[in-house]
Amino acid sequence: MLRKLKLKTRMILALGLVGAMQTLLIGGFAGYYLSESLYEQIGQRALMVAKTVAAMPAVIDGVREGDSPALMALSQRVAETNQALFIVIGDRDAIRLAHPDPNRIGHSMGDDDGDYGIRALKQGEGYVSRAVGSLGDSMRGKAPIVDPTSRDIIGIVSVGYSLDQVLASIRRYELVLYGVLGLMLVGSVLAAVLIAGRFKRAIFGLEPEEIARLFEEQAATLQSVREGIIAIDREGTITTFNRTAIENLGLDPDIQLTGRAISAVLPDGELMSVLESGEPDFDKEVWFRGQQMVVNRLPVRQGDDIIGVVSSFRRRDExxxxxxxxxxxxxxxxxxxxxxxxxxxxxxxxxxxxxxxxxxxxxxxxxxxxxxxxxxxxxxxxxxxxxxxxxxxxxxxxxxxxxxxxxxxxxxxxxxxxxxxxxxxxxxxxxxxxxxxxxxxxxxxxxxxxxxxxxxxxxxxxxxxxxxxxxxxxxxxxxxxxxxxxxxxxxxxxxxxxxxxxxxxxxxxxxxxxxxxxxxxxxxxxxxxxxxxxxxxxx
The missing domain is CATH 3.30.565.10 (Histidine kinase-like ATPase, C-terminal domain)
Known part of the structure; x- marks a missing residue:
């Protein structure tokens, strides 16, 4: 039945169905991943600000000297700049030296959420946590303050962002997301119609015969290059071997090299080594059959995968x-x-x-x-x-x-x-x-x-x-x-x-x-x- 349909009709049905399935899948998972991503981003932002504050010389000096007024002023200024709910600074015993509420200065940071920052103070690592404290539900980033001279941990910084802001952002993004999903569903159907009509334009208005002719022209161009060119795929099979390469290497021009293993043609070659290592070679001088060559070897990548190697070389006589x-x-x-x-x-x-x-x-x-x-x-x-x-x-x-x-x-x-x-x-x-x-x-x-x-x-x-x-x-x-x-x-x-x-x-x-x-x-x-x-x- 489908075979009787025209190519354009089949493309419309296939693309429309794919678009509808994608819309449903996106609608089912986008909300969940959106909220988790926002929580993670807020947590990482809090941790980044905490590490930045912990590395500030003024904070290190203030903690070392126990200068609470200076730390209070600095933490409030940085909190306003980064739109944080709070920035709390404590000494090595988790006793507050800076807090948005002055009445909590001198008290243990464990009074807030039971977390004394042990991981930061004892293990010297920053981390993210979520807790309800005196300033409300927040996502917190905690980082140790390290004395650059003695490399001892002398205090802790806790930076919090209100989760009310996160929830408001999630609701705002959800409205946008659902609107976009609706538009995507409509757009998928329209796109299916448009893609089928524009398929010929996508291939620059060329007919299959014209594409074949262009392929032949590119092959002729490759053969006219004065440098020898060899290309292999990921299996070590030759895909390109131009005429100049055959002449420079003294091979039989009547032998069909494309499709053969490179190890059978050049048993001592290093193309397979480049294929394995992924490291290119540029302008490397080598000897081959009494001729000194200048060789470039470049791996061909598709994403993170190496799918082949191209080698170009020329004689060094000139x-x-x-x-x-x-x-x-x-x-x-x-x-x-x-x-x-x-x-x-x-x-x-x-x-x-x-x-x-x-x-x-x-x-x-x-x-x-x-x-x-x-x-x-x-x-x-x-x-x-x-x-x-x-x-x-x-x-x-x-x-x-x-x-x-x-x-x-x-x-x-x-x-x-x-x-x-x-x-x-x-x-x-x-x-x-x-x-x-x-x-x-x-x-x-x-x-x-x-x-x-x-x-x-x-x-x-x-x-x-x-x-x-x-x-x-x-x-x-x-x-x-x-x-x-x-x-x-x-x-x-x-x-x-x-x-x-x-x-x-x-x-x-x-x-x-x-x-x-x-x-x-x-x-x-x-x-x-x-x-x-x-x-x-x-x-």
Whole structure:
């Protein structure tokens, strides 16, 4: 019978019936829940005011000194401001210090309703109660007064709101509620008629065929995005896998991926971890099948439930090119800054020697300066062809001289066989962190004249960097902890990140970094980076 009716008629009957049932249910339960809610709200309001008054410095001082006149004035003022029936303040023995009726000052608060406020005074917790006292039936909130110095409970605050006000509010709301329920019943019938007529407008006037075409357009848009996009549902089943993702991951474009388990396509992926933890990942660098990716993973939520995960990723090739250029500029700028500062001091010295007619000393200083830098530049040109690494080392050499230290580079060092895909910006960041830490440790322990040594070799299958300082060394029980985030030997804040980033990069590249103490002083950091790393894929 119903199947013979038109869709519009069936919608009117169904929506009208649902609306009538909802109205009856609301009418049956709304009154009860309304009164309970109002009682609860009044009680919570009383408790909140009680806690606020108990935390006021003036109240704490007044209770501590037993100053009833001051507490009386304050409680009356606060009661008027918050439209409370009363605010009563008592000491640790529940003896009133403030009450709307002055004749009750000095008497026990138990005279009112038999409640001495034991929970507040003994257990230190606020609570709500309903009682009939000298001022009538009221909802009361009681809170302890705590001395901030000794943390002892020194008194109690009781705030009451008249239930006559609550009952009046309930009656007022009930009239409104019943009126609304009547309107809802009428409105449900009208809505059923209107919804059926406006159903097409609710879908923007589109026909089913047009909706299907829009779906295809959205799918085409998704495929045209230059970032790889993968989406899974709560069961770990792939719902979206665009063309860019297939190309970046080197998958067979003819395989149907939608509907397959993500674990079967990307067994080492971390999408399931995000699905379980609900924690998003933003701009995380990972390696996958020899490609460095920048990945974002975001859980998809429906209310409080996680219903899936979306991952977008892109290759970092273009970003690396820009980053390498910026790294070169920053290293050159740092080198120029250091050289400018150092040569400015040297020029002043030379000028002074000339003025005092110490020409031989001036020439010796100039010769020594030229000799040192020429030797360093010659060494870097021969041993380190990569301009980014060489620029970094030259900048650190000048930085050491600024600090009154020496950075000695082993003349037998060789670093020419650096893999092309090793990110230069990250390599110089890691190497710079190790050298900076060594310089800082040496300066703090030895002062001016200290020495930091660097040796490098690319013989064999690894790139090896050794940095030795003349610092105090690192206790054996701290040699692993210094690579944890936030752990630092420096006292002031803002440190504890450099070595954490060093370890993170080294492990991602498949290498290692070790630390050992030297005798009689100092420590040695050794960095191993494989030329052909076995990196893990964790897309």
């Amino acid at each position: 970003l690396d090119q820009i980053s390498q250029q910026l790294t070169r500029i920053m290293e050159y700028a740092d080198t120029l800054r250091s050289q400018t500062h150092e040569y400015s001091n040297k020029l002043h010295t030379i000028a002074g020697l000339i003025q005092i007619d110490a020409k031989d000393e001036a020439l010796a200083l100039i010769g020594n300066e030229v000799s040192d830098h020429q030797a360093l530049i010659h060494l870097l040109l021969e041993a380190v062809p990569d301009p980014v690494i060489a620029g970094c080392l030259l900048g650190k050499y000048n930085r050491a001289r600024e600090m009154g230290l020496r950075l000695d580079i082993d003349p037998d060092s060789q670093m020419s066989d650096v893999p092309a895909d090793l990110p230069r910006d990250q390599l110089v960041s890691v190497l710079g962190n190790l050298i900076d830490n060594a310089l800082e440790a040496t300066r703090q322990y030895r002062g001016a004249g200290g020495r930091v040594s660097l040796s490098m070799t690319d013989l064999g299958h690894d790139l090896i960097f050794e940095v030795e300082d003349q610092g105090p060394g690192i206790p054996e029980d701290q040699q692993e902890r210094i690579f944890e985030r936030g752990v630092s030997s420096k006292e002031h804040a803002g440190h504890g990140i450099g070595l954490f980033l060093v370890r993170q990069f080294v492990e991602r590249w498949g290498g290692s970094v070790t630390v050992e103490n030297l005798k009689p002083e100092g420590s040695r950091f050794t960095l191993y980076l494989p030329k052909d790393p076995g990196r893990q894929d964790h897309l």
